[in-house]
Amino acid sequence: MTNNILLQLNNISVVYSDVIQVLKGVSLAVKKNHIVSLLGSNGAGKTTTLKAISGLLKPENGKVTEGSIVYDGMSIQNSAPETITRQGIIQVLEGRQPFKYLTIEENLRVGTATRWTRPYKKDIEMVYSYFPALVTRRKALAGYCSGGELQMLVMGRALMAHPRLLLLDEPSLGLAPLVVKEIFRIIKRINKEQETTIILVEQNANMALQIAHYGYVMENGKIVMEGKAKDLKENPDVKEFYLGVGAGGMARSYRDVKSYRRRKRWL
Amino acid sequence: MACKGANMEFFLQLLVNGLSVGLLYGLSALGFVMIFKSSSVLNFAHGELLTIGAFLFLVLVTWARLPIPFAFLITLIGCFTLGFIVERLFLRPLIGESLIYVIMLTVGLASMFKGLLLFVFGGNLHTYPDFLPEGLAIHFGAIYVPPVYVASSIIGIIFLLLFGLFFKYSPQGIYMRSVADNQTASLSLGVHVKKVFALSWAIAALVAGMSGIVLGIINGTNVHEISAIGLKVFPVVILGGLDSIGGAIIGGIIIGLLETFTGGYISPSLRDVIPYIVLVFILLVKPYGLFGLVEIERV
Ligand SMILES: Nc1ncnc2c1ncn2[C@@H]1O[C@H](COP(=O)(O)OP(=O)(O)OP(=O)(O)O)[C@@H](O)[C@H]1O
Ligand SMILES: [Mg+2]
Numbered sequence A: 001m002t003n004n005i006l007l008q009l010n011n012i013s014v015v016y017s018d019v020i021q022v023l024k025g026v027s028l029a030v031k032k033n034h035i036v037s038l039l040g041s042n043g044a045g046k047t048t049t050l051k052a053i054s055g056l057l058k059p060e061n062g063k064v065t066e067g068s069i070v071y072d073g074m075s076i077q078n079s080a081p082e083t084i085t086r087q088g089i090i091q092v093l094e095g096r097q098p099f100k101y102l103t104i105e106e107n108l109r110v111g112t113a114t115r116w117t118r119p120y121k122k123d124i125e126m127v128y129s130y131f132p133a134l135v136t137r138r139k140a141l142a143g144y145c146s147g148g149e150l151q152m153l154v155m156g157r158a159l160m161a162h163p164r165l166l167l168l169d170e171p172s173l174g175l176a177p178l179v180v181k182e183i184f185r186i187i188k189r190i191n192k193e194q195e196t197t198i199i200l201v202e203q204n205a206n207m208a209l210q211i212a213h214y215g216y217v218m219e220n221g222k223i224v225m226e227g228k229a230k231d232l233k234e235n236p237d238v239k240e241f242y243l244g245v246g247a248g249g250m251a252r253s254y255r256d257v258k259s260y261r262r263r264k265r266w267l
Numbered sequence B: 001m002a003c004k005g006a007n008m009e010f011f012l013q014l015l016v017n018g019l020s021v022g023l024l025y026g027l028s029a030l031g032f033v034m035i036f037k038s039s040s041v042l043n044f045a046h047g048e049l050l051t052i053g054a055f056l057f058l059v060l061v062t063w064a065r066l067p068i069p070f071a072f073l074i075t076l077i078g079c080f081t082l083g084f085i086v087e088r089l090f091l092r093p094l095i096g097e098s099l100i101y102v103i104m105l106t107v108g109l110a111s112m113f114k115g116l117l118l119f120v121f122g123g124n125l126h127t128y129p130d131f132l133p134e135g136l137a138i139h140f141g142a143i144y145v146p147p148v149y150v151a152s153s154i155i156g157i158i159f160l161l162l163f164g165l166f167f168k169y170s171p172q173g174i175y176m177r178s179v180a181d182n183q184t185a186s187l188s189l190g191v192h193v194k195k196v197f198a199l200s201w202a203i204a205a206l207v208a209g210m211s212g213i214v215l216g217i218i219n220g221t222n223v224h225e226i227s228a229i230g231l232k233v234f235p236v237v238i239l240g241g242l243d244s245i246g247g248a249i250i251g252g253i254i255i256g257l258l259e260t261f262t263g264g265y266i267s268p269s270l271r272d273v274i275p276y277i278v279l280v281f282i283l284l285v286k287p288y289g290l291f292g293l294v295e296i297e298r299v
Helices: A046-054 A081-086 A104-110 A121-130 A132-137 A147-159 A177-193 A205-211 A229-234 A236-241 A257-266 B002-039 B046-063 B068-094 B099-121 B147-169 B171-181 B183-188 B193-219 B223-230 B233-240 B245-266 B274-285
Strands: A005-016 A020-031 A035-040 A062-071 A089-092 A165-169 A197-202 A214-219 A222-228 B138-140 B143-145
Touching: A005 A046, A005 A197, A020 A035, A020 A046, A020 A062, A020 A197, A020 A214, A020 A222, A035 A046, A035 A177, A035 A205, A046 A062, A046 A081, A046 A089, A046 A165, A046 A197, A081 A089, A081 B183, A089 A147, A089 B183, A104 A121, A104 A147, A104 B171, A121 A132, A121 A147, A121 A177, A132 A147, A147 A165, A147 A177, A177 A197, A177 A205, A197 A205, A205 A229, A214 A229, A222 A229, A229 A236, B002 B046, B002 B143, B002 B147, B002 B171, B002 B193, B002 B233, B002 B245, B046 B068, B046 B099, B046 B193, B046 B223, B068 B099, B068 B193, B099 B223, B147 B171, B147 B193, B147 B245, B171 B183, B171 B193, B183 B193, B193 B223, B233 B245, B233 B274, B245 B274
Parallel strands: A035 A197, A035 A214, A089 A165, A165 A197
Antiparallel strands: A005 A020, A005 A062, A214 A222, B138 B143
C-alpha cells in the first residue's frame, strides 16, 4: 500500500530568512498517478509548500527546518533544485514566467535541461499535440504571447522534461473561463496519458476538485482539511469558503456567527 | 583632384582601421555583457583579463617559442580555464550575497591580477615577434590595410559567427539566455545556473584574452596600457546597452570608429576623449543605450 505513494510530506516546517515561519507542520501524501489538489486562501502557504518540494525555497532564503519530504523512497528536503528536477519533479511557477526574449520553441527547449544530450524534436511534437495553439506561434517571442498561450507554454516547457511529478501553481490565474476549461481538460489528459502525478494548487476550487482525486485545504501554514475530491466538494465548509456557495442558499458573510466559528475551528 | 582622392583614401583607411579595432572592442565587450546578463555582476577585472591573454601569449611565443597557431590556441584554452577557475574560487562563494560585495570583489581581483602581472613583467612595453605574413595585407588602390587589421577582422568575424550560432542554437547557449531572462524559471526546469555563471566567465575570459592578443600585436603589450584599453568596455557597453549582446558589438564598432576618426581628423591626443563626449550625448537621448532591452511589458 505504501509503495503506492510517490511523495510524502511528514510534518514539515518552513522558515524564510531564519525568522519568518510560514509552514507549521504540513503533512500530505500523494499517490502515484493521482491529481492532488491543494486549496487555500491567499497567503496560506500553498506556493511555499510547492517550493519546499521542488527545492526552490533555497534561492529565496527559505528552509525546511523540521520534518521530512520523501519522494520515491528518498529524503529530498533542502536538496538543490538541480538535483530534484533530475529526479523527475518539475514545478510550473505561479504567474507563468516565460523567458520573454526567447521564442516559444526556444522556451520549450529549455525544458530539456535535465537531459540535454538527448534529442528534443519528438518531445516538442508531443507538447504540440497537447497544445496545438502553440504551433503557429513557435517562432514568436514569448514576451508577446497572450496569457492563455503563456500558460500552455509554461506547462509544455515542463512536459519537455517528462516529469514524474508535476507541480502546478495556479494555472487558471487570470484566464478567461473558456481557456481555464481547456487548461484543466489538458491537465487531466496529461495525468492519464503521460502517467504524470500532479499536485494542483488552485484558487478555482470548483474546477480543481472536478479533475482531482484527492484534496487538501490549507490555512495559515497548516493543513486544515483533507479528503477525496468528491467528498470535499460536498463539504459545507469548503462549499462556503472556496466554492462560493452559501450554506442554505444564503449570501455568504464572514460576519455570520456560524461561519466565523467554523473558520475558527480550522485555525 | 589628386588631393580629393587622397582624402578619400585617408577616409577609407581610417574606416577600415576603425572597423577592425571596433570589432575587437565589441567582442571583448561581449564577454562583459554575458557576465552581466547571466549574473548581474559588473566585472571590473575585465581589462586585466585582456592583459592576461596578451601576456600569456607573449610568454608562449617569446619564452616558450611555441609555433604561433599553437600558442594562440593554448592562450585561448588557458583563458577559458582561468575564467572557470575565477568563478569557482572567487565568485561562487558569494552567490546569494548582496551584489555590491560581488562587484567589489571584481575590483579586488583587478588589482590582484594587475599586481601579479606587474610583478612578473614590470611596467615596460613588450612586443611580439613579427609573425603575421605581409601577404595578409590588403592593397586596394592606395589603401593599405596592415596584416594585423586583416587578421583581427577575420578572427573577429569568425568568433562573432561562432557565438551567434552558439547562442541561437546550442542547448548550452539557450540555457545561458534563459538564465539571463528569468533565473527562477530556469532553476525550476533544472538548468544548472551555477554552471551557466561559470561558463559565462570562461567565455568572457576567452574573448577578452583573444582581444588582448590582437591589441598586443597592434600596440605591443604593456600592463597599464592594455588594462586601460580593457576599461573601454564601459563606454562600449553603456553605448550598446548593458544587456544587449548585439549592442555590445555595434557599440564597440562605433567607439572604434569614433576613436580612429578623431585621431585621424582632429587630433591623436583627443582620440580617447571624444568617444566619451559622444557617449554622454547619446545617453542623454537614449538612457538605456542604443540597444538596451526595453522591458517587454505585456506579460
Ligand atoms: N521569500 C519570502 N520571504 C518571506 N516571507 C515569504 C516569502 N515568500 C512567501 N512568504 C510569506 O509566506 C506566506 C505564504 O506565502 P505563499 O506564497 O506560500 O502563499 P500562497 O498560499 O501561495 O498564497 P497565494 O494564493 O496568494 O499565492 C505569506 O504570508 C508570504 O508573505
Ligand atoms: Mg501562491
